[in-house]
Amino acid sequence: MLAGAAVALLAGLYGGLALLLPETPAPEALAREHGPLMASGFLGTLICLERAVALRRRWGYIAPAVSALGAVLLVAGAEQAGRLALAAAAGWLAGIYLALLGRRVGRETLLQLGGALAWYAGGLLWLAGRPVAELVGWLAAFHVLTIAGERLELAHVAVLRRGAAAALTGAAALLAAGAAGSAWHPEAGTRLAGAGLLATALWLAWFDVARRTVRGSGLPRYAAVCLLAGYGWLAVAGLLWGATGLAAGEYLYDAALHALFLGFVMSMVFAHAPVILPAVLRVALPYRPVLYVPAALLHAAVAVRVAGDLAAEQAVRVAGGLGAEIALLVFAGCAAALVLRARRAPRGR
16 A cells, blocks of 8 residues: 555656656656646545554555555556546545544544545546546645644644634635535636635634644654644645636646645645654654754745746746655655664664
């Protein structure tokens, strides 16, 4: 399963490179499927795997296995089979959330179920032949609702004010309604989804426990820095989606998508990896300050790319895109090195 996620990541990065530098020798499918490989193949597999571990039932691992298979099929050029597998994985993930709801009904799990259903709906539209550009609202809802649900669960520790959770539900409803509406009225639906993204960003920035833990040290502070920076990019994405409806040209479209999927979603991956990976892989990923290096590089690169898009400067946006790819690879390398170092360290240290 992790091998499939790694294939999706590397193939997605190479496809992104081919989009930035058209002279790059790459199969056409990698460039065409760059977005789905990253959003569904890589991130979707990781989310499915984490939820399967939380469920603690063998049948739950079907979701990440099928998602990883779908990613590999996309890379191999079997696009329709890959789409089918990814849609099936989304449906299975929804089943995992239903099983979790059977244990305890909570608003946070309902939000994550909504995210899985958004992924599933987008997968069905993709199977029906809709272009990837018409699916981004569904993929955005998948990731944002999943993350919002996880952060809501942690926010309860800080004793939320009355009505705060309902406010997040309202923001999520805006996003979901916008994603659904984009299937019939793409520009209007996207603008509504943008309002949902912005409302979610404001809620997270105000109520998330990261506002407190950023004053600490070590891993809590590192995670909080990544989280708060990501919320800033989520707000930028909401403004761009709302202002443009993703219909104001290639450059603004590019800025709106990468502010969300790189600036926000990948920053969430950086923040959660030191906690999630040990739980999933049963290996230690100790925090070290070196993790700030890829995090700082990621946000600087996204800023450069978005600035290049806004100024319509191709060389600047290419530099930002390359920097973001390097940041992801550096983070993966740092994580692998820290895991290996922890495994080799004498016991008791």
